[in-house]
Amino acid sequence: QVQVVESGGGSVQSGGSLRLSCAASGYTWAIYCMGWFRQAPGKEREGVAAIDSVGMTTYADSVKGRFAISRDNAKNTLYLQIDSLKPEDTAIYYCAIKRGNGGCLRDRLYTYWGQGTQVTVSS
Secondary structure, eight states: OOEEEEEOOEEEETTOOEEEEEEEESOOOSSEEEEEEEEOTTSOOEEEEEEETTOOEEEOGGGTTTEEEEEETTTTEEEEEEOSOOGGGOEEEEEEEEESSSOTTOGGGOOEEOOOEEEEEEO
């Protein structure tokens, strides 16, 4: 059974940093994507960063240069380093994993999701 658990959210001031973590377990696929998505109040969920099984990363244009996705294969843990936080980054951040390495930023292709972690940025 695939399980995905996020942690690391919180409340920070504009310009601050956070690192989100995602522990994924129970999957056996050799080819997969792991991604971070967010949903702000009143908005649709959007993909912000993803990494595939060979380490190729993809970012939404709105976060390039500020967000960095990485993975520790030994710990089966995905990270999202968020720097220079802005109030518009306030959202629930979700981690997800899917089989296959196509469309890694397309949330509708993902099967397994975590419960989400809240990030709140104050100005």
